[in-house]
Amino acid sequence: MKQDKLIYIHPAPVRVWHWLNATGIVLLVVTGFQIRYAEMLNLMPLKNAISLHNYAGFGVIATYFLWLYYYLSTGKITIYFPNLNTFVEKAVKQIKFYGYGIFRGEPNPHVMTPENKFNVLQQKAYMGIMFVLLPAQMISGVFLWKVKGYSDYIHLLGGIRLIDTIHVLFFFFFASFLVVHCYLATLGHTPLAHFKAMFTGYEEHH
Amino acid sequence: MKKIFPLQISIGWAIVFACLASPPIARAAIENSECFGCHSDASLSRSETDGVSHMSEQLFIDEEKFSHSVHHHNGIGCVDCHADIKTLNYNAKVPHAKQLAPVNCTMCHDEATAAFKNSVHMKIRGKGITMNCSACHGYHYVRPEESLTVMERVNNGCAKCHNPYQSHDWLPQKNEHFAFVECVVCHVPEAPRHIHLTFFDLVTNKFYTGQEILKILGIAENEFIPMLDTNKDGIINVDEFENLELMLRQKNVHAIFHAELVAEMHPIVHQVNRGTALRDCTACHSADSPYFEAVTLVLTKDDGSADHFQVDRAVLESFSLRHFYALGGTRIKLLDKIGFLLLAGGFSLVLGHLAVRIATIPLRRKNEYEANQSSIQEEVSK
Numbered sequence: 001m002k003q004d005k006l007i008y009i010h011p012a013p014v015r016v017w018h019w020l021n022a023t024g025i026v027l028l029v030v031t032g033f034q035i036r037y038a039e040m041l042n043l044m045p046l047k048n049a050i051s052l053h054n055y056a057g058f059g060v061i062a063t064y065f066l067w068l069y070y071y072l073s074t075g076k077i078t079i080y081f082p083n084l085n086t087f088v089e090k091a092v093k094q095i096k097f098y099g100y101g102i103f104r105g106e107p108n109p110h111v112m113t114p115e116n117k118f119n120v121l122q123q124k125a126y127m128g129i130m131f132v133l134l135p136a137q138m139i140s141g142v143f144l145w146k147v148k149g150y151s152d153y154i155h156l157l158g159g160i161r162l163i164d165t166i167h168v169l170f171f172f173f174f175a176s177f178l179v180v181h182c183y184l185a186t187l188g189h190t191p192l193a194h195f196k197a198m199f200t201g202y203e204e205h206h
Numbered sequence: 207m208k209k210i211f212p213l214q215i216s217i218g219w220a221i222v223f224a225c226l227a228s229p230p231i232a233r234a235a236i237e238n239s240e241c242f243g244c245h246s247d248a249s250l251s252r253s254e255t256d257g258v259s260h261m262s263e264q265l266f267i268d269e270e271k272f273s274h275s276v277h278h279h280n281g282i283g284c285v286d287c288h289a290d291i292k293t294l295n296y297n298a299k300v301p302h303a304k305q306l307a308p309v310n311c312t313m314c315h316d317e318a319t320a321a322f323k324n325s326v327h328m329k330i331r332g333k334g335i336t337m338n339c340s341a342c343h344g345y346h347y348v349r350p351e352e353s354l355t356v357m358e359r360v361n362n363g364c365a366k367c368h369n370p371y372q373s374h375d376w377l378p379q380k381n382e383h384f385a386f387v388e389c390v391v392c393h394v395p396e397a398p399r400h401i402h403l404t405f406f407d408l409v410t411n412k413f414y415t416g417q418e419i420l421k422i423l424g425i426a427e428n429e430f431i432p433m434l435d436t437n438k439d440g441i442i443n444v445d446e447f448e449n450l451e452l453m454l455r456q457k458n459v460h461a462i463f464h465a466e467l468v469a470e471m472h473p474i475v476h477q478v479n480r481g482t483a484l485r486d487c488t489a490c491h492s493a494d495s496p497y498f499e500a501v502t503l504v505l506t507k508d509d510g511s512a513d514h515f516q517v518d519r520a521v522l523e524s525f526s527l528r529h530f531y532a533l534g535g536t537r538i539k540l541l542d543k544i545g546f547l548l549l550a551g552g553f554s555l556v557l558g559h560l561a562v563r564i565a566t567i568p569l570r571r572k573n574e575y576e577a578n579q580s581s582i583q584e585e586v587s588k
Contacts, residue, residue: 036542038534039492046487050378050533103562105570148381155408159462159528165541172545176552183556 005205009117010198013070017063018198024060028053029175036168057141064134079116080130082123090120102187112203129177133170140167236294241284242269244301252304271347274509282314289313311339317473326480342366352514353506355404355413356388356466364389376485386530390469391497392484394477398470400500400514401522401530405454406464414461416505416513422457430505431515442503443518447526450503465522465530467497491534498522498535 010018034041034049043049071077082090093109098121102108110119118126140163143150147160154160188194189204197203244250245267253262272278277287285291287309294301312319322328327337342363351359364370370384377383391399405414420426425433434446442450454461467490469475490497501517521527522536530536 035491036534036537038488039494046491046534047376047378050487054378098559103566103569105573145379146381147379148385155462155529160531161525161528161538164531165525165538168537168541169544172541172548175545176548179549179552179556183560 006202007112007114007205008201009112009114009203010201011070012201013066015198015201017067017070020063021060021067024056024063025174025178027056028060029171029178031056032171032175036171054145057138057145060134061138061142064130064138067130076115079118080123080127082120082127087120087124091124094119094121098187112205133173136166137170137174140164140170236283236285236291238283240294242267267346274349275347276350276510277348279509287311308338309340309345315339315473318476321473321475321477325476325478327476327478349510350471350512351510352471353404353415353504353510353512355464356384356386356468359388359468360384378487386466386532388466388468390475390478391467393482394469394475395482395484395489396477397475398472398500399467399497400470400502401498401517402466402468403463403501403503403517403527404466404506405461407459407461409460413464413506414459416507419454419461419505422459423453427505427513430513434515441516441518442521444520444524444526447503447517447521451526462529463503463527465527467532488534490532493534493537493539495532495535498532 030043031049031053034043035046035053038046038049044052071080090109097106097109108119143154143157143163144160144167147154154163157163185194185198186192188197193204245265246269248266250265251262252265253260255261288306289310290307291302322339330337351362354362360370370389371380374380374383388399390397405419406412407414414422416427420430423430423433434442434450436446436449437443451461451463489495498519501519501522502514503517505513505515507513522530522532523538525538527536
């Protein structure tokens with residue numbers, strides 16, 4: 001019989017960042033819906049939703065820099081960069097697993113290690129999110145926070161309508177991603193395994 | 207007996223109506239030129255002293271500036287307002303009374319007066335503060351304000367006494383509201399208002415006047431709408447709006463449309479009252495808000511007046527207007543549809559995958575059982 005093996009995958013700074021970021025993103029999504037659909041939703045007054053959205057936004061920006069500092073200073077930032085030579089092959093395997101193998105009980109082709117905790121699809125997705133989407137969302141959010149103060153930059157970038165469109169489309173993406181992300185987190189060896197690991201830092205290997 | 211023709215009767219009634227309908231101003235036989243005979247002298251002033259204090263008052267009136275005033279444009283002469291001057295006595299040192307009666311604007315502006323009487327600015331008289339029309343409008347150089355930006359309107363009026371930053375603590379994004387929304391839009395919610403679209407040059411940081419725009423387009427004022435409104439419905443729709451921008455670009459003019467929410471020049475704007483200001487954010491920041499129903503393209507004139515041309519509200523909710531967005535209120539509906547598809551896609555993916563996961567539980571149990579059986583057999587055979 002194989003023995004369960006605990007591997008320390010998520011160091012404390014990453015766990016702290018993850019849950020702070022998660023809290024911020026959830027607040028941003030909820031208040032984002034309230035702000036955009038004030039005539040339909042009544043979760044809180046619009047004024048409070050805007051204030052909370054602003055605070056949560058700056059919270060996420062602060063935690064982003066915590067994340068960036070940790071991964072740059074430790075050199076672990078490379079875990080976000082897929083190896084282009086093996087990317088296609090590994091991506092096909094991973095897609096086959098999620099679309100077919102997982103239903104048959106086949107093992108995950110990606111084995112999580114502290115140095116390589118993401119599969120190639122995760123690498124690609126998180127790289128896009130952390131290096132493109134989230135920074136774009138943060139910058140557009142700051143511009144929308146002080147439209148008058150940043151009007152020169154906003155005009156330079158094509159106008160407030162464009163900035164808002166980027167912010168709204170990425171908002172919907174993050175809202176949708178939140179749902180998919182939470183679901184994918186249930187695909188561990190037990191539905192709660194990955195959730196526990198993000199609190200304890202230890203993933204169980206089978 | 208002399209026969210009276212229907213035409214003569216009509217003319218008679220027309221004269222009667224014309225007399226009744228004319229403004230209640232009895233023009234004295236004193237021309238403005240007589241007044242400017244003395245008052246165009248820049249050094250003209252009067253002073254009084256009671257031995258303790260000294261008072262000096264400038265009596266010079268800039269004729270050029272007065273000639274651009276709304277009153278002059280409407281044929282209102284000096285003695286129409288200074289109605290206590292009936293005659294001029296040129297034998298006297300001062301040809302009229304030294305101390306004139308206060309000008310009574312209410313003689314003509316009855317609707318504005320009624321609104322003002324029901325305002326906080328009238329009520330403060332009970333506290334010993336007297337606020338006259340001139341406190342906001344000035345005296346001799348009152349100009350039309352239709353063409354003014356929010357900043358100019360506020361500086362000409364409310365900001366003379368009020369510093370908006372000392373209040374409005376409840377209001378998020380104060381700067382943005384103060385920059386794009388005229389005070390009375392919120393402080394007199396019943397006042398008619400519209401989105402005011404003017405031409406702004408980002409390179410020179412200046413607004414184009416209507417005359418400049420017409421000159422750039424090479425057309426006369428009366429050709430503007432016929433050229434723009436190609437479907438002849440009297441409203442500038444999204445396509446026509448985009449055509450205008452294209453025409454300007456073809457003339458190498460990269461003007462943007464600067465949008466502001468302003469009140470119309472309606473007497474009701476004088477009815478500002480404490481506690482009645484709009485505080486409901488969703489009144490503006492919600493889809494189909496009535497605050498964005500009226501949209502006008504404005505060709506400003508040098509005298510402060512402006513020509514307004516009705517614009518389809520859809521322009522506010524399109525990419526044609528790239529430099530204005532009121533949170534929620536002028537949102538692009540297409541983005542909502544894309545957002546719905548993104549969310550629906552995410553949920554469908556999750557629910558579909560979860561359903562197959564649940565449906566294939568027996569298969570995984572069977573495979574696991576067979577795998578366990580084969581491993582046991584392997585161990586036994588060893």
